[in-house]
Amino acid sequence: MSSPYKYLKIENLGKLRKITISNPKLKNALNLQAYEELTDGLNRAATDDSVSIVAITGDGDYYSSGNDIKHFLTVIDPEKELIRANIVLKSMIQSFYTFPKLLVCVVNGPCIGIACSTAALCDVIYAVDTAYFYTPFSLLGLCAEGCASYTFSRILGKSKANEMLLLNHKLTAAEALQFNFVAKVYTKSELDTVLWPKIREQSELSRESICVTKKLQSKFDQKSLETACDAELKELYKRFSTDDFIQAVVNFIQRKSKL
Template identity: 50%
Template sequence: MVENKTPEHLVIEQFGAVRRITITNPRKKNAINLQAYRDLANQISAADQDDSVTVLVLTGAGDFYSSGNDISALLTSERSVEERLESSHASLARMVKAFYSFSKMLIGVINGPAIGIAATTAILCDVLYMEENAYFYTPFTALGLCAEGCSSYTFPKLMGTSKASEMLLLNHRMSAQEALQFNVVADLFKRKDYERKIWPRIQQYGLLPVGSIKATKQLMKKFDLDKLEQASKAELEALAKRWQTEEAMQAVMNFMTRKSKI
């Protein structure tokens, strides 16, 4: 096993042909800040170009996969709103594209709650395994914002219009059992069984011929890539507009106030 802890909130490990990226920001429940956006994009792209990697695994440290976007870091920046939005949206676009353009096997191990951008990008993975007490939560309208991470396309495609609308418009919290029912994840696991059942299975995937994986994945996604690109672009344009509305800023401030009282 080779380990590299260079990125501040990511741990990178290699097990044979399997590389694992673990999001680790325990003080903020593995929230993803602007630098983490960039680091994730860099690491996913690097794994795609590295001949030693067949399978890339994404997971979180501790009890959370990720609590999503670190909104507090965005709000406390000293730069102007326009500068903050331009920088964050460019980094977000690059990270999201790294997910949907990854050419090898991309596996998400959802070890705990996945919220906001963490949930939407996780669903861009090829295969998801989910801890039985974890959940997906996309409170975009509660924040006065809108869908992101290609979820305006992927959620209806995976779940159907009604469940996707419940998630993206009504802030429904999807349990692991629901995620399995709606074909969002491949399998559930108990936390105590991860090292014994799920991880050995993933390591076996690393022995598969990478060229075969890439060829088949390319066929499976042949008609999706353009739609994902279009969805990401449209979402970012809408998100930029939403961030500049009084409605969104008030909703975000209300959310942060409620959060601080928990």
């Protein structure tokens, strides 16, 4: 299946649809177009009867380095772009937590920022042993996004969630397994030989049965996720005009100029 997208690769493996985030020159960083493509990719898969499972992964050595800050520095009208970004980002986040089928995240490398937050919205996460999960929101003068203010404490417990969300802790793959953030850890070489064949085999399970059980599990979560998403985006919009964020952008530019 050829991909109609610029930043995604789409591959059908039987009833498994593999979505690969592909912006390798920028470590699979996500810009607004990538948000829109992910939203469209998930929404299309949700209504495609030939698809039982969707698995998202990254191209190369990174799952995703998170938001493409450089992209936002080049816009002509930052205020207008922020308004658009909030709308586009909300749609993408919703496409994750409303996805009706089994949604698997295969974290093939570092998973940062919004990529990490949305990974937590997937039903199952698998990771390679060299991966880590990182949400440097306070380092950037921002706040939690992608429903992380709700999901992280439920998955990790309050203390470890706060260490990540407030103190910029990098959660290693081993820690992620220990704290139930991922289901299993694989070596890089096992991705093609063990994990992808396993997920393809899982795609032959009863889709209807999986969807019903998932719906039952998420019945009471949907409203909380919606509330968290709206509250986070409201605060995130405010944070973009703060001195903390502006200084973080200046620091980013300075680091890039030295490379």
